[in-house]
Amino acid sequence: MESVGNLAMAGAVWETDLLEDTSVQRLILEQYDREQLSLRRYVAFLGIDPETAFEIVQECFLKLQEHLLARGDRTNLRAWLYRVAHNLARNSQSAFRSSRTDFLADVTLAGDPPARSNSAEQDLLARERLDLMNSAIQALSPAQRDCLVLRSQGLKYREIADVLNLSTSTVGENIQRGLEKLKELL
Amino acid sequence: MNTPDHLTNDLLIRALDDELTPEEAEVIDPHLRVCEACKGRSAEFRFLSGKIESLVATAAGPAAAQRQALAHKLETQARSSLARRSSRLALGFGWTMALAASLALMAVLLPRWIHPVKPAGNTVAQVQSGMFEVDGENFILLPYSNPDLSTAAPHIVQMQVPVGSLAAAGITFEPVSNGAQGMDRSVLADVLFGMDGQPLGVHVVSLD
Structure with missing residues (x-):
């Protein structure tokens, strides 16, 4: 008689799927822990209000799950997330363009309140410096600005190129020219 | 590669970003250690980069605990996806x-x-x-x-x-x-x- 110990269950399609789903969710939450703050900053910097930025970032990770469950490419998920975030933010801007004319007008207003230990004068100076930087960044071309902001979130040139659909050398040029221009303006 | 008198902005910035090729790094890194002029320009670019980072950091607003909400949404989406796949299997077999x-x-x-x-x-x-x-x-x-x-x-x-x-x-x-x-x-x-x-x-x- 064959013993129960010789039996091995195999080929249960749904079981494999469930295990894979769990592993995908774990991977996504790990990515979320690593990337959500940078992604949110990036989306908010594109002119999206903080609450919508939260929603866009969550939408990115839901789309990532769909992508992974459909056995999409897993190489460079960080660039994939930023590309989706970039597109969602741009779509959101298109939808509300009529009510939002100034690209970066609300960036500083959406920021963290200054630390309580700062005096009102220091706060004012900090705000002025941020506004000055904001104005200088607004003077850059959109490609220079996008490259510099993605770079500020730690993306490599190759990843920025993937997000913005540019060549790596063009990313390098945009970063260089953007920084040179900022140096002149500030 | 010959040692340049001074580094171009492109090289300085790529050195900051760790985007130099190994051959470039072999020449650039020693030069940056000894050339005060290039060190100064590199510091300017680093300072500017830091200011951009600070500006972008202010854009997001205060952090919020949204991880749990995402975990719940992922679970719901995965269940619905699994149900669709199971239903396709059922129809198939x-x-x-x-x-x-x-x-x-x-x-x-x-x-x-x-x-x-x-x-x-x-x-x-x-x-x-x-x-x-x-x-x-x-x-x-x-x-x-x-x-x-x-x-x-x-x-x-x-x-x-x-x-x-x-x-x-x-x-x-x-x-x-x-x-x-x-x-x-x-x-x-x-x-x-x-x-x-x-x-x-x-x-x-x-x-x-």
């Missing part, structure tokens, strides 16, 4: 309802014994995806099980289940029995039924 019906019928006609699962005492516990534990016994989740169905008061029926039915449901045995004869055989299994009378899981006990 046509075994789902047949197995469910046969198990339900056998539960009425052929029970060796039935025992209700104690509702209290946390006897029902999810141990891993695709498997769950009831009364210390591991069950394989059947594909048509309703994931939202409470398992608070299920019952277990021990019965002979045809190997062919289990194979049709994707549960196969190794070593594989010899051909059609093997498929005609039955195995003794505990089948866990939910409150709606549908089988939730199966645990093979023996081949007798």
